[in-house]
Amino acid sequence: xxxxxxxxxxxxxxxxxxxxxxxxxxxxxxxxxxxxxxxxxxxxxxxxxxxxxxxxxxxxxxxxxxxxxxxxxxxxxxxxxxxxxxxxxxxxxxxxxxxxxxxxxxxxxxxxxxxxxxxxx
Numbered sequence: 001x002x003x004x005x006x007x008x009x010x011x012x013x014x015x016x017x018x019x020x021x022x023x024x025x026x027x028x029x030x031x032x033x034x035x036x037x038x039x040x041x042x043x044x045x046x047x048x049x050x051x052x053x054x055x056x057x058x059x060x061x062x063x064x065x066x067x068x069x070x071x072x073x074x075x076x077x078x079x080x081x082x083x084x085x086x087x088x089x090x091x092x093x094x095x096x097x098x099x100x101x102x103x104x105x106x107x108x109x110x111x112x113x114x115x116x117x118x119x120x121x
Contacts, residue, residue: 012054013071016063017111020045023057026110029088031073065112072116078103081117 017023020038024045028035031047038045045057055071075081078096085092085107093114094106103119 010053012056014056014058015070015109015113016061017057017059017109017113018063019110020057020059022110023059027055027057030090063111063113066114069106069114069116072104072118075117075119078105078117078119081105081119 033048043059047055091108093108097104106116
C-alpha cells in the first residue's frame, strides 16, 4: 500500500557546473554524444541519455563539491574505459576497485565533481 504522493523513481540527476560550454563539450566527449542546444539562457543542458533517468548540467548555482561521487555511469569494459579516460586527460581520482558485484573507477570532471564508472561482473 502506497500512501505517498512521491513516486519511487528518480527523474534526473543535476550536475553543477561553472562553465557551461566547457562542461557540455567535456561531458559530450566523455559520453560520445554530439553537442546540442543549451537551453534556459545558457544555464541548463540536458545530456542525451539512453534510458529513463536524465542528467542535467546546471550552472544556476555555485559548484559545491561532494567528497563522494554524485552518480555513476554503466560501462561494458573497465580497462578500455580507463584507457579512454587517460587518452582524454580525464583525472582519475580512485583507481579500479573490486566491490564484489561490480568494478568501479572514480574520476573528476573539470568542476571537481566526482563521478564513477561501473562495470558489472
